[in-house]
Amino acid sequence: MSFSWAKPYEPKTALGRWFDERLPLPRLAYGAVGGGYPVPRNLNYFWNFGVLAGVFLTIQIVTGIVLAMHYYATVDGAFNSVNQLIMRDVNAGWLLRYAHMNGASFFFIVTYIHIFRGLFYGSYKAPRELVWMLGLVIYLLMMATAFMGYVLPWGQMSYWGAQVITGFFSAFPLIGEPLRVWLLGGYAPDQAALTRFFSLHYLLPFVIAGVVILHIWALHIPGSSNPTGVDVKDEKDTLPFHPFYTAKDGWFAAAFLLIYCAVTFFAPNYLGHPDNYIPANPLATPAHIVPEWYFWPFYAILRSCTFNLFWIDAKLWGVLAMFGSILLLFFLPWLDKSPVRSGSYRPVFKRFFWILVVDVVILGYVGGAPLVWWRTALGQVASAYYFLHFLVILPIVSALETPLPLPSSISESVLHGEAEEAAPAGQTKRRGGSVATAIAE
Amino acid sequence: MATKAQSAEVSKATGPDGEAPSVGYRRRDFLNVAAVSFAGVGAVAAIAPLLVQMAPSGDVLALATTEVDISKVQAGQGIKTQWRKQPVFIRNLTPKEIAEANAVPLSSLRDPQTLAERTKPGKANWLITLGVCTHLGCVPLGIGEGENRGPYGGYFCPCHGSMYDTAARIRQGPAPKNLFVPDYEFTSPTVVTIGAKGK
Amino acid sequence: MRFILGFIGAVFALAMTCSLFSGLSTYFSSPPTPLASDEFHREPKALHLASDGPFGNFKNQAQLQRGFQVYSEVCSACHSLKLVSFRDLKGIGYNDAEIKKIASDWKVQAPSINPETGEAATRKPLPSDTIPSPFANEVAARAANNNALPPDLSLITKAREGGAAYVYSLLTGFTKQEGYKNEKGEELLKKFPDAKTPPNLHFNPYFANLNIAMPPPLTTNGQVTYADGTPATVDQMAKDVSAFLAWSAEPNLASRNAAGWPVVLFLLIASILGYLAYQNIWHEAKRKVRVTGALDPQNQAKSRSAKAKQGIAG
Numbered sequence: 001m002s003f004s005w006a007k008p009y010e011p012k013t014a015l016g017r018w019f020d021e022r023l024p025l026p027r028l029a030y031g032a033v034g035g036g037y038p039v040p041r042n043l044n045y046f047w048n049f050g051v052l053a054g055v056f057l058t059i060q061i062v063t064g065i066v067l068a069m070h071y072y073a074t075v076d077g078a079f080n081s082v083n084q085l086i087m088r089d090v091n092a093g094w095l096l097r098y099a100h101m102n103g104a105s106f107f108f109i110v111t112y113i114h115i116f117r118g119l120f121y122g123s124y125k126a127p128r129e130l131v132w133m134l135g136l137v138i139y140l141l142m143m144a145t146a147f148m149g150y151v152l153p154w155g156q157m158s159y160w161g162a163q164v165i166t167g168f169f170s171a172f173p174l175i176g177e178p179l180r181v182w183l184l185g186g187y188a189p190d191q192a193a194l195t196r197f198f199s200l201h202y203l204l205p206f207v208i209a210g211v212v213i214l215h216i217w218a219l220h221i222p223g224s225s226n227p228t229g230v231d232v233k234d235e236k237d238t239l240p241f242h243p244f245y246t247a248k249d250g251w252f253a254a255a256f257l258l259i260y261c262a263v264t265f266f267a268p269n270y271l272g273h274p275d276n277y278i279p280a281n282p283l284a285t286p287a288h289i290v291p292e293w294y295f296w297p298f299y300a301i302l303r304s305c306t307f308n309l310f311w312i313d314a315k316l317w318g319v320l321a322m323f324g325s326i327l328l329l330f331f332l333p334w335l336d337k338s339p340v341r342s343g344s345y346r347p348v349f350k351r352f353f354w355i356l357v358v359d360v361v362i363l364g365y366v367g368g369a370p371l372v373w374w375r376t377a378l379g380q381v382a383s384a385y386y387f388l389h390f391l392v393i394l395p396i397v398s399a400l401e402t403p404l405p406l407p408s409s410i411s412e413s414v415l416h417g418e419a420e421e422a423a424p425a426g427q428t429k430r431r432g433g434s435v436a437t438a439i440a441e
Numbered sequence: 442m443a444t445k446a447q448s449a450e451v452s453k454a455t456g457p458d459g460e461a462p463s464v465g466y467r468r469r470d471f472l473n474v475a476a477v478s479f480a481g482v483g484a485v486a487a488i489a490p491l492l493v494q495m496a497p498s499g500d501v502l503a504l505a506t507t508e509v510d511i512s513k514v515q516a517g518q519g520i521k522t523q524w525r526k527q528p529v530f531i532r533n534l535t536p537k538e539i540a541e542a543n544a545v546p547l548s549s550l551r552d553p554q555t556l557a558e559r560t561k562p563g564k565a566n567w568l569i570t571l572g573v574c575t576h577l578g579c580v581p582l583g584i585g586e587g588e589n590r591g592p593y594g595g596y597f598c599p600c601h602g603s604m605y606d607t608a609a610r611i612r613q614g615p616a617p618k619n620l621f622v623p624d625y626e627f628t629s630p631t632v633v634t635i636g637a638k639g640k
Numbered sequence: 641m642r643f644i645l646g647f648i649g650a651v652f653a654l655a656m657t658c659s660l661f662s663g664l665s666t667y668f669s670s671p672p673t674p675l676a677s678d679e680f681h682r683e684p685k686a687l688h689l690a691s692d693g694p695f696g697n698f699k700n701q702a703q704l705q706r707g708f709q710v711y712s713e714v715c716s717a718c719h720s721l722k723l724v725s726f727r728d729l730k731g732i733g734y735n736d737a738e739i740k741k742i743a744s745d746w747k748v749q750a751p752s753i754n755p756e757t758g759e760a761a762t763r764k765p766l767p768s769d770t771i772p773s774p775f776a777n778e779v780a781a782r783a784a785n786n787n788a789l790p791p792d793l794s795l796i797t798k799a800r801e802g803g804a805a806y807v808y809s810l811l812t813g814f815t816k817q818e819g820y821k822n823e824k825g826e827e828l829l830k831k832f833p834d835a836k837t838p839p840n841l842h843f844n845p846y847f848a849n850l851n852i853a854m855p856p857p858l859t860t861n862g863q864v865t866y867a868d869g870t871p872a873t874v875d876q877m878a879k880d881v882s883a884f885l886a887w888s889a890e891p892n893l894a895s896r897n898a899a900g901w902p903v904v905l906f907l908l909i910a911s912i913l914g915y916l917a918y919q920n921i922w923h924e925a926k927r928k929v930r931v932t933g934a935l936d937p938q939n940q941a942k943s944r945s946a947k948a949k950q951g952i953a954g
Binding site for chain 1: 897
């Protein structure tokens with residue numbers, strides 16, 4: 001840990017000292033999430049979502065493991081094992097299934113808020129580029145896991161979603177179709193695909209957990225960023241993680257879990273699609289194939305490309321655009337070179353950020369709804385904007401804009417009060433900037 | 442606990458507040474402890490569904506009892522059937538077999554039980570046992586026509602040579618106990634429900 | 641590198657824009673023909689069941705049993721209920737003896753094997769069996785129904801947009817196509833003269849494409865004689881069977897809602913307690929910048945006075 005005032009771990013009991021000499025795990029925990037990890041004191045609630053994502057990863061792993069005790073990964077048995085055995089006969093099976101189903105949705109809600117926090121506050125900028133990129137790796141793994149998990153109940157949407165998504169790969173010239181057949185272990189989603197998806201769906205969350213550890217480790221080298229984007233300068237800028245942020249994370253997690261439980265218990269199928277309660281039928285395509293809501297923006301981008309431009313056909317454009325829309329995020333630290341991190345002090349960037357948020361919401365809406373001429377057009381405009389935003393607008397804005405003056409330190413911005421956080425330094429009525437003076441007041 | 446120490450520091454630093462440190466310490470600490478304990482209770486309660494889901498599910502429990510029609514089993518015959526996915530021997534004992542079983546002195550038995558203890562009152566000829574050898578779990582021979590019934594006229598386990606008598610009690614060989622008699626009930630003179638606790 | 645990325649972005653945007661213009665020009669030059677189903681499909685009628693909402697329950701067992709009676713006497717001729725076991729009927733108020741009788745009297749027998757010859761045979765269903773399907777497999781079902789497959793009804797209210805209300809509307813929605821008008825007052829056959837219902841299909845505006853292979857199953861009042869004496873109008877039978885199917889799709893709904901309230905309440909209290917503890921811990925940290933060590937004002941005061949004593953300028 002790089003902060004000199006971080007309190008070192010001092011085992012208080014004899015057992016603690018004995019253990020510490022042999023396996024310094026408590027020391028590691030103390031320095032990572034305990035009283036020995038200084039965190040900027042001005043974090044707002046958008047900083048709670050990283051921990052919440054960890055909570056939902058845990059919920060998914062635990063509910064997933066117990067569900068796997070009852071699930072049959074066979075094309076004949078899968079649907080019944082979920083909808084008859086688990087939902088009706090297994091004790092509390094219905095609860096575990098709905099918890100796992102809605103846990104996935106909430107995991108994505110939390111992750112999207114976490115990502116947008118990063119986009120607004122410039123969390124991806126130096127020295128946290130690797131934290132950002134590891135986070136994107138986690139996101140990609142989450143998408144793969146969620147896709148494979150959705151196939152497992154072997155409903156209509158499971159089957160046809162698998163058809164469509166594995167069909168992407170056949171868009172690539174030459175290697176595409178062999179790649180698709182290799183992935184599926186066959187010519188269409190069938191027993192081979194189902195069992196391997198089950199195996200990988202069980203495996204990937206643990207890979208995610210490993211990358212999460214790297215993600216947190218990489219973060220803890222420079223420490224957390226904060227809403228002003230100004231670096232931590234000294235002790236008065238920080239608070240120990242425990243008990244300040246354990247308390248804040250704790251209460252907010254309870255409140256967020258309240259929303260999650262309200263949905264799981266009272267509207268468990270709201271975020272899902274009725275067609276997945278129909279057993280898979282390879283001979284009958286549903287009227288509207290849609291993935292789960294968290295994939296809708298990407299689905300919209302995929303379906304937006306209907307024109308064979310140059311020598312690349314529309315299907316391949318769609319696939320490239322869809323993958324490209326996620327991959328371009330890896331380059332964000334180099335696309336946005338502004339030395340100012342936080343959007344709070346970048347008024348032009350801030351406006352474009354909100355346009356991006358609206359754009360992604362529009363893409364989500366278009367992706368989930370049946371294709372109608374005006375929605376398709378809207379989706380095409382929104383997709384074009386998405387690419388222009390990151391690859392053209394952001395570099396230009398970050399090079400040309402004049403940011404607002406930054407506060408000289410975190411503690412100074414805190415002393416001004418939250419409402420005045422963005423006020424330029426020097427317009428305060430306080431005499432001098434001495435902290436000791438502030439306390440005496 | 443770290444919270445206590447922190448609260449103590451907080452109280453010391455807030456001299457200007459004018460609060461007596463010890464009073465503030467206890468009251469504030471109580472709230473933190475209360476919050477954590479309340480959440481802890483919830484966490485423990487959340488474990489309940491995870492444990493309970495491992496208990497037998499509804500479809501397994503539905504097969505906890507099996508009805509068997511014994512109208513076709515003549516004296517001297519036996520049938521092998523299934524209960525809770527295990528073999529069950531139902532034998533209609535002849536008077537000779539009953540007499541043989543009653544003649545054995547209890548002190549000579551490894552697992553002393555009379556035939557009366559192993560059958561229902563008034564139905565001493567119906568011997569219903571699991572067909573699982575109590576040694577290491579093989580299915581003994583003797584229930585079917587022509588199978589080797591061993592020297593005691595009951596059942597013979599080919600795996601390690603356990604020999605059971607006409608009351609399915611262990612007489613010789615490595616098995617420690619008599620063949621297990623499950624709960625059963627005559628729901629009618631010709632139908633027996635295995636797994637049901639009778640009167 | 642940024643120029644390359646910017647160029648790539650521009651190319652993708654170009655692909656989108658070309659798609660946009662080609663799509664718009666196709667739309668405006670040859671607009672797609674409207675479909676009868678778009679304009680004459682009806683949204684489901686409202687249906688209020690005891691199982692609706694966050695307090696939903698299955699206490700109206702009388703209705704559920706009537707619904708089961710409609711299923712067993714009318715629908716089970718073509719529709720299976722494969723995921724429901726006879727023993728599950730305990731959930732709608734039947735006792736063990738009644739369930740045993742319902743199972744053994746069931747018109748379709750359960751598949752089994754002849755114990756003597758080993759050939760396929762049938763036997764009377766047991767309470768532990770699932771409700772036997774009227775058809776052995778999909779091929780048999782289609783053969784008996786003009787190549788249409790009557791769907792399994794175990795999950796139908798979860799498998800259709802609109803749920804139980806959709807099922808109710810469908811069952812009561814069969815009507816004559818001649819003279820049928822939608823809410824706007826347009827007449828179907830006048831606007832779409834080619835949309836006449838094909839033979840073997842039946843017109844039902846609540847069905848997605850307006851023509852369903854199922855003939856109206858509930859046609860006459862008194863088609864079923866209810867054991868509890870309720871008059872069996874078509875509307876009543878449709879409501880009852882919809883309520884039963886809502887149970888069949890989600891038999892644990894009542895326990896789910898019953899468990900949900902304590903959980904939500906618990907989390908509400910936990911959040912409040914947690915929030916108070918959070919405020920408690922952050923009390924000073926939010927309003928004042930609390931420091932320890934060298935920057936602690938008390939320590940600074942001490943070191944200043946010590947320096948002053950020693951005559952060092954502080």
